[in-house]
Amino acid sequence: MEKKAESGQLLVLVPCPYQGHINPMLKLGNFLHSKGFSIAIVHTHFNSPNPSNHPEFTFFPIPDGLTADEISSGNAVTIVLAINANCKASFEQCLTDRVTEQELQNKITCIIYDEFMYFSESVANDLNIPSILLRTQSATNFIARNAMIRLHSKGCTPFPDSMLLNSVPELHPLRFKDLPIYIFGPLENYSKLLTNANNVRTSSAIIWNTLDCLDQSSLAQIKQQCQVPIFSIGPLHKFATAATSSLLEEDTGCVAWLDKQSHNSVIYVSLGSLASISEKELAEMAWGLAISRQPFLWVIRPGSICSSDWIELLPQGFLEAVGERGCIVKWAPQMEVLSHDAVGGFWSHCGWNSTLESITEGVPMLCRPCFSDQTVNARYVSQVWKIGIQLENELERGEIERTVKKLMVDEEGKGMRVRAKELKEKIEVIMKGGSTYHSLNELVEFIRSF
Ligand SMILES: O=c1ccn([C@@H]2O[C@H](COP(=O)(O)OP(=O)(O)O[C@H]3O[C@H](CO)[C@@H](O)[C@H](O)[C@H]3O)[C@@H](O)[C@H]2O)c(=O)[nH]1
Numbered sequence: 470m471e472k473k474a475e476s477g478q479l480l481v482l483v484p485c486p487y488q489g490h491i492n493p494m495l496k497l498g499n500f501l502h503s504k505g506f507s508i509a510i511v512h513t514h515f516n517s518p519n520p521s522n523h524p525e526f527t528f529f530p531i532p533d534g535l536t537a538d539e540i541s542s543g544n545a546v547t548i549v550l551a552i553n554a555n556c557k558a559s560f561e562q563c564l565t566d567r568v569t570e571q572e573l574q575n576k577i578t579c580i581i582y583d584e585f586m587y588f589s590e591s592v593a594n595d596l597n598i599p600s601i602l603l604r605t606q607s608a609t610n611f612i613a614r615n616a617m618i619r620l621h622s623k624g625c626t627p628f629p630d631s632m633l634l635n636s637v638p639e640l641h642p643l644r645f646k647d648l649p650i651y652i653f654g655p656l657e658n659y660s661k662l663l664t665n666a667n668n669v670r671t672s673s674a675i676i677w678n679t680l681d682c683l684d685q686s687s688l689a690q691i692k693q694q695c696q697v698p699i700f701s702i703g704p705l706h707k708f709a710t711a712a713t714s715s716l717l718e719e720d721t722g723c724v725a726w727l728d729k730q731s732h733n734s735v736i737y738v739s740l741g742s743l744a745s746i747s748e749k750e751l752a753e754m755a756w757g758l759a760i761s762r763q764p765f766l767w768v769i770r771p772g773s774i775c776s777s778d779w780i781e782l783l784p785q786g787f788l789e790a791v792g793e794r795g796c797i798v799k800w801a802p803q804m805e806v807l808s809h810d811a812v813g814g815f816w817s818h819c820g821w822n823s824t825l826e827s828i829t830e831g832v833p834m835l836c837r838p839c840f841s842d843q844t845v846n847a848r849y850v851s852q853v854w855k856i857g858i859q860l861e862n863e864l865e866r867g868e869i870e871r872t873v874k875k876l877m878v879d880e881e882g883k884g885m886r887v888r889a890k891e892l893k894e895k896i897e898v899i900m901k902g903g904s905t906y907h908s909l910n911e912l913v914e915f916i917r918s919f
Contacts, residue, residue: 478578479507480916481568481598482526483560485583485605486516486533486552487545488716488742489820493605493678494583495714496705498526503708504913506578509568511560513552515540522712529567531559543772545743546651546658549585553665557588564596578919581676584666593672599919600672606821607679608687608701609849610649610842614663616640617648621660626650642852647844669697674915678703678821681904682895683828683854700912702905704825704896706804713802716742720798723766724805727796730764733813733886736835736877737806739768740818744839746774750864752784757869759790763877766796766806807832813886814876819846831893833857833885835876837864856889858882 480501484494495518498508508526512518513533520528534555539548564577580600582589593600604611616637620626633646651659669675675695680703681688692699713719727735738758740746746754751774758765774782780797788795803823806812807830815827816835824846827834834857836847850857858881860872876882899905 478505478917479509479568479576481509481511481564481577481580483511483580483582483586483589484518485549485585486513488516488714489822490583490585490605491516491518491714491716492822493705494581494603495523495526495712496708497581497603497676497678497702498523499712500702500705500708500909501913501916502526506916511563511568513556515548515552516716518714518716522714527568529563531556531563533559544654546654546662550658550662553586553588556586557592560589561592561595564592564598579673579916585662587665587668590670590672601674601676601916602669602672603676603678605678606842607846607849608677608684608691610821610845611691612687613637613640613643613647613845614649614842615667617650618660618663618667620648621656626656643845643848647848649841649843649845652840669695672697673919674698674700674912676912677701678705678825680704680896680899682892682899683849698911698915700908700915702908702912704829704905706822706826707829707900715800715802717770717800719800719802721802721805723796723798723801724809727766727806727809727811730811732810734877735764735766735809735811736761736814736816736873737766737768737801737812737832738816739801739803739823740770740773740837740839741820741823742770743820744773744818744843746864748774748782751782753864753866753869755784755787756866757864757873758795759787760866761870761873761877762794763873764794764811765791766798766801766812768798768801768803771799804830814873814882816873819843819850821846824850828854828856828889828892829896831886831890833876833882833889835860835872854888854892856885856892858885 482494482498484491502508502525510526511529514530515533515535533552539551577598580589580593580598582602584602584604590600628645634644637643674697679701807826815832817823819836819838834850836850836857836859838844838847847859851859
C-alpha cells in the first residue's frame, strides 16, 4: 500500500505570477496534495490566482513592491526582475510569521519555487528549509537559451539577417532565428533573468514540466551535467482537478458553439496570456481566417492588440463575412476546447503549456511563435515531431488561408493529425507506467525523505 505523507508535512509553493507559470505550479500542488501533503501557496499581490477556486490550498499573499509604472509597462521581464529584487524580506516574514502560525507551527518540509522566483532559494537557505525549483519550459529550450546567453555575452546578438536561417552548431534543427529572445525590452535584461534562473546553488532538486519522449536527448545531456536529481514529471496539466487557475474569466459559451460544429472542423486560435499583435496583424489574421472558410474559435485577449476595445479593431465587414462560422471570446477554457471533438487544429504562439496541452489532445498545430521559448517549441512541433506547420513570414491573409487549409483539409494536415494522435497515445502510456509515472513516484519519495 502506498505510504501517505506524514501528517502535517507542509510544502510551500511559490509560483511566478503569470498564467503560463501559475497553471503548472498549481497543478503540481494538486498532485502533491493528492499524495497527502498540505500545500501553502505564497504569491505576489500582482496577478494573484483566485484562492476560492482552490479550497484545498492555503494562500498567503506577499507585498511585491511593484510600482504602478512597472505594472502598466506590461514588460514581464522588468516585472519579474523587480519582484526578485523586492520580495525576499516579505517572503521570509510571511514564512516565519503567518505560514507557521496558520499551520499550527508545523515545520515546513520544503519550498518549491518557479525558477524565475529565485529569491525564494536564498530565503530557504536563511531559514534552513530544503528547496526545489520548478522549470515550466522544455529542456531543449533550456539548452537553447544557454546558447543564446553565451552568444549574447560574446557580443554576437542581435544576429545579422544573413545568419538567421543558419543552423546553430550542435542544436539541429534549431536555426539562429529560433533561439529564444524577449522582444519587449533589452536582451540584456532577459539574459540577466535567465542567468539568475539558471543558477541552482543550493536547491536539492529540479522538477521539470516535460517528459522524456519529447525532450529525451536534452534531458539526458542536462542530467549528466547536473549535480542534483531532476524529476521530469510532465505534462502537469494532466494531473489537474477541474479547478481553474485562470486569471481572466473563462467564456464557457464557446463550448456550446463548438457543440454545433462538425468533427475536426474547427481551428482554435489563441496566443496565450502574454503575446500581443499589431492592428495590421489582427486584420490579416481576421481576413485569412475568413477566406479559409474554415470554422474558427478565436481568443482575442483584452490588451493583446494594445487596446481593450479589441472588438472595434476588427476590420470592417469581417464579423458580417464570417457570421456563425466564427466564435470570438476574450478567454476560453482552453483544455476543454482542445479536448472537444470539433477542434481539429490549434493556431498557437507555442507557449510550452499550450504545446503540451495540444499534444496530449492529439491536436495538430499552426505555429506562430512570438518570443522566448516559443520559437524553439514551434521548430520542434514542425520539424521534429512533425505535428504542425510554422507560419514564418510576415502575417499575410493569402498565406494564412493556404496554411489553414493545409492543416485542416489537405493530405499534409491529415498526416500531422495521425502523428499527433500517435504521440497522444504514446504519452498516455508513459503517464500510466512510463517515465513520468516513475518520476512522480520518485519525487514524492524524495520529498517525504526531508
Ligand atoms: O483562452 C485561453 C488561453 C490560454 N489559456 C491557458 O493559459 C496557459 C497559457 O500558457 P502558455 O501556452 O505556456 O503561454 P503563455 O501564457 O504565453 O506562457 C508563458 O509561460 C510559458 C511557460 O513558461 C512559456 O512557455 C511561454 O512562452 C510564456 O509566454 C495555458 O495553460 C492555457 O491553457 C486558457 O486557459 N485560456
